[in-house]
Amino acid sequence: MKKNKPDFLQQNKELLDRVESQDDFIRTFEKEVYENVNQVLCLAKIKLAGLDFNDKATSVEKLEESGNLIGKAISDLRNLAKQVKNFNNSPVKTTT
Numbered sequence: 001m002k003k004n005k006p007d008f009l010q011q012n013k014e015l016l017d018r019v020e021s022q023d024d025f026i027r028t029f030e031k032e033v034y035e036n037v038n039q040v041l042c043l044a045k046i047k048l049a050g051l052d053f054n055d056k057a058t059s060v061e062k063l064e065e066s067g068n069l070i071g072k073a074i075s076d077l078r079n080l081a082k083q084v085k086n087f088n089n090s091p092v093k094t095t096t
Contacts, residue, residue: 025087032080037073044069 043067
């Protein structure tokens with residue numbers, strides 16, 4: 001069975017819309033990973049690198065702060081993973 005031209009054009013438009021939507025999502029995802037997760041983990045790394053084991057009180061504080069930052073990064077990654085899952089399960093949206 002041959003597809004008529006309007007059906008073919010509509011399918012192409014839907015595919016194009018899906019690709020554009022995926023491109024936008026990927027750009028947003030990359031930005032979130034870089035601006036949020038990466039920066040939080042870098043800050044945790046800096047705090048850990050600055051540990052002074054001769055100063056127990058400050059070291060404990062920096063370890064707690066680092067743990068909190070790592071927890072935030074994990075939470076952010078989980079949220080991003082949920083967004084990916086939701087995006088992949090979403091129907092094709094077209095702009096007509």
